[in-house]
Amino acid sequence: MTADTLQIEIKQTDKSRLQEVDFNNLVFGRNIADHMFIADYRDGQWQNSRIVPYGDLSLSPATAALHYGQAIFEGMKAYKSEEGDTLLFRAIDNWKRFNKSAERLCMPSIPEEVFMGGLTELLRLDAAWVPSQEGCSLYIRPYMFATDAYVGVKPSDTYTFIIFTCPVGTYYAKPPRVKVETHFIRAAEGGVGGTKCAGNYAGSLYPAKLAQEEGYDQLIWTDAREHAYIEESGTMNVMFVMDGKLVTPFVSDTTLDGITRKSIVAIAHHWGIPVEERRISVKEIIEALKENRLESAFGAGTAVVVSPFATIAYEGVDYALPELKEDSFVNKVKDYLTEIRTGKTEDIFGWTLKV
Ligand SMILES: *Cc1c(COP(=O)(O)O)cnc(C)c1O
Numbered sequence: 001m002t003a004d005t006l007q008i009e010i011k012q013t014d015k016s017r018l019q020e021v022d023f024n025n026l027v028f029g030r031n032i033a034d035h036m037f038i039a040d041y042r043d044g045q046w047q048n049s050r051i052v053p054y055g056d057l058s059l060s061p062a063t064a065a066l067h068y069g070q071a072i073f074e075g076m077k078a079y080k081s082e083e084g085d086t087l088l089f090r091a092i093d094n095w096k097r098f099n100k101s102a103e104r105l106c107m108p109s110i111p112e113e114v115f116m117g118g119l120t121e122l123l124r125l126d127a128a129w130v131p132s133q134e135g136c137s138l139y140i141r142p143y144m145f146a147t148d149a150y151v152g153v154k155p156s157d158t159y160t161f162i163i164f165t166c167p168v169g170t171y172y173a174k175p176p177r178v179k180v181e182t183h184f185i186r187a188a189e190g191g192v193g194g195t196k197c198a199g200n201y202a203g204s205l206y207p208a209k210l211a212q213e214e215g216y217d218q219l220i221w222t223d224a225r226e227h228a229y230i231e232e233s234g235t236m237n238v239m240f241v242m243d244g245k246l247v248t249p250f251v252s253d254t255t256l257d258g259i260t261r262k263s264i265v266a267i268a269h270h271w272g273i274p275v276e277e278r279r280i281s282v283k284e285i286i287e288a289l290k291e292n293r294l295e296s297a298f299g300a301g302t303a304v305v306v307s308p309f310a311t312i313a314y315e316g317v318d319y320a321l322p323e324l325k326e327d328s329f330v331n332k333v334k335d336y337l338t339e340i341r342t343g344k345t346e347d348i349f350g351w352t353l354k355v
Contacts, residue, residue: 006049006117008037010125013053023131026169028303033129033138033165037118039110040147041159046114051122054164060149064156070146071198072101075235075302076259077139078123078165078355080132081343086123086355089341091116093259098142101195106155107144115142119163123355131167137341139168139303145198168303175310176217176299178233180282181207182315186231187254188224193231194253201235208234216313218299222282223254230280236299236307237261241329242288245274260300264333266349273329282314289319296330297321306334 013034021031032054039049065071076094079087095116099109119140123130130138142163146156184207187193192200204219211219220238221231230249232238237258239248246268251257268275288294289312299307308330312319324330339345340352 006113006121008118008121009048009050010121011050011052012125018128021129021167023133023136023167026131026133026136026167028168029139029166031166033126033167035122035125036162036164037122039114039118039161041108041161044108046108046111046161049114049118051118051125057160059147062149062151063146064148064150065145065198067151068146068153069197069199069202070105070107070156070159071143072098072105072107072145073141073143073196073198074098075139075141075196077137077168077302077341078130079137079341079343080130083343084132085343086127086130086138087341087343088119088123088353088355090259090263090351091119091353093262094142097196097257097259098144101197102144104192104195105197107146107159110144110161114161118161120355122163122165126165127355129165129167131169133169135170137168139166141165175308177215177311177313177318178218178220178299178309179211179214179216179313180230180315181211181219181221182227183207185224185227186221189252189254191254194251194256196256204234216311220282220312228281228283230282230285231255232258233299234301236301236304238297239264239300240280240285240288240297241295242285242293245276246329247276247278247280249280250277258301260302260305260337263337263349263351264300264306267333267336268329270348285312286314286319289321292322295322296324296328298330305337306330 016034035051036054037051039046074094081087102109144159144161147158147160148156218234220233223229232255297309340347
């Protein structure tokens, strides 16, 4: 079965909300497009693939996901090309990562034809929701959760998979001030830090809130053992440009294998820029900052794309990052990625898919 042969029942909305959206002032996650794709896992298989108007679900209060957290998600984007086509960026990688998360959380994997077939059909139906404004895109949220109405700790027998989409603008209005977290942790070896499971984000809210009360926008997580090594930042991987190299923590089971991160690594290789994927201590970064060897520090993720940090705070001291030059790596890689995603430049990597 290919993506095009998946049987999907489609019920279109008779009242589009498209006119209510101000596409020139999009707030992240505020507007949700007209339709959603749903499939149910029952009797050991995915069935009842359907597209329906976006709306409320009806759930048992005993729904397993609400109690024991068997819930995973993905985040990806579609862009509008100048020709008016909808272009998906590396969606197959999101599908693969979704299934990795599923395995770790004892959830069933999603066949490619359900994930990609449902997604493609949904994007065709809601094509008018893909913004064409500069810096805007359609954020895509696939997720799966346990639906057994059973109050006992065990893997659920039934699940629901949903995809909905939101037109979005840019994430941070200005470069964030980030604080290196040396008490709370996001993930420990052997845990679920390498997955996009719902609980990871719930656990990060309190430390992030404390940092916000101190005037920071985001955290940089450090390792659970020593709080000495940099892991990632919020929902972004972290990357540095120093001594003429691109340096980033390697991916392990405590960090998410980000698709933006690996795209940037591939582009750096393509441009002949040395790349180091390794352990990076906080001290090393602070020293490079003090010695003016750090050109930039930035977060990389689907929501933000590339987000250069304004300040890094460590042990009570705020370190300002140098002003970014027009031709800095961060600016160049952001522009190049945007050009690939919107079809403005040839996609030599084979990352985009026309819907
Ligand atoms: C989603 C996410 C990222 C970024 O991954 P992308 O595939 O680039 O969007 C990084 N870290 C965490 C914790 C995430 O949830």
